[in-house]
Amino acid sequence: MKGAPSACSANYVSMTPIRFLERAATVHADKPSIVYGGLWFSWKETHGRCLSLASALLNLGISHLDIVAALAPNIPELYELHFAVPMAGAVISALNTNLDATTLSVILEQLEAKIMFVDYQFIEVVLNSFNIISHGKCKPPQLVVIHDYNKQPSFIFKNLPPDTLNFNQLLEKGRADFEIRMPTNECDPISVNYTSGSTGTPKGAVYSHRGAYLNSLAAISRFDMKPMPVFLWTVDMFRCNGWCFTWAMAALGGTNICLRNVSAKAMFDEISLHNVTHLCGPPALLNVIADAPQSEKKPLPLGVSITVAGVLPPFQVFHKVAELGFSVNVGYGMTEAMGPVLVRPWKPNSGDELTEHISYGDEGLTLFMMEGFDVKDPNTMKSTPCDGKTIGEIMFRGNTMMLGYLKNQQLTKEAFREGWYRTGDLGTKQKDGSIRLKDRAKDMIYSSGEAVSSLEVEAVLLSHPKVLNAAVVGKYDEQMVESPFAVIKLKEGCWTTVEDIIRFCKARLDTHMVPQSVVFGDLPVNSTGKVQKFLIREKIKCGG
Template sequence: MEKGSLKCSANYIPLTPISFLERSAIVYADRVSVVHGDLKFTWKQTHDRCVRLASALTQLGISRGDVVAVLAPNIPEMYELHFAVPMAGAVLCTFNIRHDSSMVSVLLKHSEAKVIFVDYQFLDAAKGAFKILSEKGVKLPNLVMIPECHSFSGAHGRMSRPEGLEYESFLARGKADFAIVRPNDEWDPIALNYTSGTTSSPKGVVYSHRGAYLNSLSAVLLNEMLSMPVYLWTVPMFHCNGWCLTWAVAAQGGTNVCLRNVTAKGIFDSIARHRVTHMGGAPTVLNMIINAPASEQRPLPGIVSVMTGAAPPPPQVLFKMEELGFNVTHSYGLTETYGPGTVCAWKPEWNSLPLDARAKIKSRQGVQHIGMEEIDVKDPATMQSVPPDAKTIGEVMFRGNTVMNGYLKDIKATQEAFRGGWFRSGDLGVKHPDGYIELKDRSKDIIISGGENISTIEVESVIFSHPAVLEAAVVGRPDNHWGETPCAFVKLKDGFSATAEDIIKYCRDRLPHYMAPRTIVFEDLPRLQPEKRRSLFSGRKPKLWGAFLRQANCSFHKYETSSLELLIWLHRISR
């Protein structure tokens, strides 16, 4: 069979999303690629700018495998960097724009980024990070600032250059005939994405060219994108590279409508002005849309497909979105799966079901998308699949080409994540008879608030450092707008006093504001009597129940789940 076969450059080229841009620059050369306000680029222009930017990076000393960071919102420059950085052979690392200077300094040090592109709005955070790194004797990366006003040449004119490197002048250094640096192996890294961002031990998730390529094409299919879609950027590009849609839209020659600040008015105006066909976002974005004042809403030019992730949207949100003309599809995934790894694929027979039943089905996490080999719900100890009875709880696990390469500089965590030959998500769920999975809880200490991951361990450590606090436990409290918000149960030391406002301010001074608790409850933490503890955990794995008692005296310290309902339930049965 193999006689006469020859693997060579004629029949094998490492897969890379770079090829999407190269093709669109030919097929869709004069079509609009990126629009931001009154600024527009064509696919040919975007390709040329990315080539020059890649050239400028190599002139700065960037070579294969180096990390290039960016701290910017959904703007054209952010989109260009998704192609320009890998075109230079480097690895793109997008930072969450809600990170403070302390977090940025930690991630810069861990990633060893040699260059960071910073939007003018976040320059103070970057400068603060540089100050922290300087005091620690860490070598600082080069900084390229993205100014408030675009300083494009020609018809756009020029603006005065700020001190240091500035995006447009930096790009102008590049050569138009630069030879793109292609991956030697399609498993070479293309991007580095950090998970929940704990300062104690950041986890940098490494994406490959192959995984990004396959997940991008999968994103095209699960979003049902035809050629030349119009995609509104309400999903942050720094979240899993915009769920790989930064590259996916290029594959279809679509138009990227950039939205720096996501507001209901901005969404409706953009949809009407540019005839948007697709968008995405966490349930908070959907809430923003349905609760927009009538004065801000505008009729949709056609059905707008919306991909949502994080917590499943409540039924009433789905109903209202459908009434407004949006078609919502629920997906599920993690940073380690390049964003969405599953889709709640819709079956025509479900259209005849009552609204409540349809909404309940839509809230499921569904089945693996076309690029993911397999998803299963397994007993984490035996690795046996749980029965598809919609009742038996196990851990959700993935296997396929769109699972991360591993965690940067942390082989132990990588090996643990892949133990048993599957990626262990840490999420707990059930499998329905039709094979669709449904999450029931998270075994990780993570709260998802407005699409942002919050480490409860990190929030607790800050609260514990308050001089008046004796005990603290942080859980996720259900919230109609954010999905979840941090809620802290706090017990004060004898003779000390502190108000909820004091604790919240204390946290905000030491954490990004979105991580600080919104609610403080001053009560003794729940304690289980020995006989009730034995009854609760007899024959069961505590982790699978989401309850985990750390203290030797068995007093409640911290649940591994972020479910407030579970905490209240345990509190009640311990009385």
């Protein structure tokens, strides 16, 4: 258009979640921002601490887009780092606290972080990873140790590098009048989050300031959050920056209830004490709550919302949690999409429990900031028909996708092929437009010429009263005919037979879906608890 005005400083400001904290410090200055046991901070205090920490990072030599790593549970210091690091113009990478030294060393070598903050609980694994790194070309980062506020640090550590610093001492050296280094480009990286996939190869998904800002706002809508919520930190902050709740809570001026160790007693105590409104995390949270002894359960405040995303437990577990008074929601997403993209309420006593487990419809679902969500033929890129039968790949595109994978252009190009993010998940579109998740593409089984969803078979196995966990993969016989193969872990003190399991499945599944082979034992899992099916397949190939 001729004569059209252009963007200027009055009508365009780079999007960054840093601004949420600035606003909270002004609008909600004296309201509680963080509660951790007996420790309490206001939003004004949190803002000041983050400014001081950002200033201290610059004094240590951190410059534009340097990476700062962190290995810590859900404690105030890790929350503060989510603002302080980008305030210094750097990029935060919160790492999985379940990593072993070898995997951690691989990630640190890829990150090339200059500084690493580590909670006292994880010093040993970090030092072991440094020993592995020292034999390579990469230099280990400088350590900053975080001590628990109610513990004396003097007797805890030995053999630390000579340049190791203490978090509180570092904080004291910073300036509260520090001038924030706002991003010059809103598409600059703000964080690196490592996937928790089952392939065994860690991939660093890079998020932008713009994406984090928009996804934080989207989270407020998806999780139906009102102003000043009370959020219990049961989702790890290392998972997609806590599903972006680290920043969303500042946008709302809510209260963060930090929790070092998650247990049923701790959750019920904190919910009762602080009138918690929201908590989130892996589906295992539901099991912890459902299996809690009566002595640990407490009456809930009205409308406590719990959202889980991942491989879901049996529907009986959902019923138990809902009966306690929780409003239960199910999310679907991935690290590359900054956490759950689709969130729907779980409804008790639905007609088809299995479908309810793995279907995502329009009712109660908010697809906000993600412009495209479809099931497509991965070869032709045409949308599949709404017939409930035609299988395609679930794909996303929108403003809240990652920028790409750190130092891996080939994987990034492959993931974003033809303008859509390829999830690797297979699904069908139902007549009502809802999408039913079938399986991971690499996990789909083809038995007697029919596609078999390992997720559907696993859901049936998990409904068996004696089964604790199950994984299903395809196994080929001598004629190269594939059929379902199940690995089952029984509940403690329980015993059953292969014949019983097969009879149970035959009563609930089509013939071609029934496992032809069943073994009992532990399932191989990675550091995040995801079953590594590729290891099961490798063992089968080797005759195990």
